[in-house]
Amino acid sequence: MDSLAPAFAHVTEWVFDLDNTLYPASADLFSQIDSRMTQWIADYLNVDRDEAFRVQKALYREHGTTLRGLIERHNVDADDFLAFVHDIDYSPLTPDLALGKAIEALPGRRFIFTNGDRPHAERTARALGILDHFDDIFDIVAADMAPKPGQAPYDAFLAAHGVHPRKAAMFEDMARNLTVPKALGMVTVLVEAPQQPKFKQDWENEKGGEIDFVTSDLGAFLTQLAAAL
Structure with a gap:
C-alpha cells in the first residue's frame, strides 16, 4: 500500500x-430498497411486480436513477417515493x-x-x-x-x-x-x-x-x- x-x-x-x-x-441492505422500488411502481402504475421490475430497471438504465425516470415520464412526487423506498430495516448494519x-x-x-x-x-x-x-x-x-x-x-x-x-x-x-x-x-x-x-x-x-x-x-x-x- x-x-x-x-x-x-x-x-x-x-x-x-x-x-x-x-x-x-453482502449486508444486502440495498436489496430492500430495490424491492420497495418495485412495489412502489407496481402500486403507482397498477401493474404486477414483474412489469414493475422491468419498468424500474429500464428507467434506471436510461435516466441514471429510477426516480429520475419516474419524474420525467410520470411526474411523480419525489418525496413520497424517497420516503417509501427508504423505509427499510437497518439492523443488518x-x-x-x-x-x-x-x-x-x-x-x-x-x-x-x-x-x-x-x-x-x-x-x-x-x-x-x-x-x-x-x-x-x-x-x-x-x-x-x-x-x-x-x-x-x-x-x-x-x-x-x-x-x-x-x-x-x-x-x-x-x-x-x-x-x-x-x-x-x-x-x-x-x-x-x-x-x-x-x-x-x-x-x-x-x-x-x-x-x-x-x-x-x-x-x-x-x-x-x-x-x-
Missing part, C-alpha cells in the same frame, strides 16, 4: 458514495469501528455523495457508527434530482462545497459513476463486491478507463492508506 500513497498524497477532499460503498453489498477510525484519519474534509436522500444517508452512516466523521452529505435533493453518473450533480457538489476536483478522491461501487470524477481529475477507487449482488444488472459492471484503484474491502484499503499518508 505504501506504493499507492503518492497517488493520494495531494488529496484533501475525500468523497464517498453511500450504498454498497460505505457498507459491503453494525458499527464498523475500523472503518470509522480509517475515515477519521484521512487528512482533510470527508463527504458522502449519494443518489439517495439525506435521511437515508444519515440513518445508514449512524448505524455504521461513522456519521460524525463526515463534514457533510450531498444527496439527490441537493442535486435537484439530477443523479450520478450525469455531469450536473458532480458540478453542483463541487460548487456547493468548494471542492477542487484535482485535490479529491472518489470512492464508488459503480464504475460508470467514476467516469465524470476521473475526467475532472479526481483519484478514483472502485469498491467492488467479491460476488455480484443479486440486485445489480450485468451492464452495471462494465468498466472503462475511469478507475485508478479497485478494492473489495474499503476499510482495509483506507486503514492502510491512512497509515501510509
